[in-house]
Amino acid sequence: DGGITQSPKYLFRKEGQNVTLSCEQNLNHDAMYWYRQDPGQGLRLIYYSQIVNDFQKGDIAEGYSVSREKKESFPLTVTSAQKNPTAFYLCASSRAGPRGTEAFFGQGTRLTVV
């Protein structure tokens, strides 16, 4: 079945460690996105990519890094520079170009710093 797969579902990180969240899609979408959601809050855009080997910072990119080496994959690294990384992370994809295509979301990764 086509869709977006995020892994792992739950992730625990020690302070000072980098961790990488995986996002894979088989929808043949050009655009991919990473959002952060804190309890009781909306989704804030971290990074987005409209095409392979290109990506742009969103509203809260500090302390995060991404790569887009393949169309299907858009991993997010939460670095030790991110001061408060505990949150729910959602990955999404959509067709690029026309702005009217809806984004499809993965099931999310819940990251906790211990």
Added chain:
Amino acid sequence: AQKVTQAQTEISVVEKEDVTLDCVYETRDTTYYLFWYKQPPSGELVFLIRRNSFDEQNEISGRYSWNFQKSTSSFNFTITASQVVDSAVYFCALFDYKLSFGAGTTVTVRA
């Protein structure tokens, strides 16, 4: 600056009541799209409806309807005859050059 504003943080209704969620957006683009998404307790966002900036015709799809008014930059969403399964967080989103979300409205439907 907040691009998408959802005025209601929480709404609680009794089953079969109608629920209207307000959304106001801000963009300088003339071409943009607006969406409503639902986030059930499982966490995954589910796409509900889409409207482009050129089409102000309001529609009904099953128990969902929406009211898009470009003059007031509003895109309100209504659930008719609510059911317990409608309990979720609902997000309004704007797609101009990126997809931006409002803070969400938590809807609780009581039996």
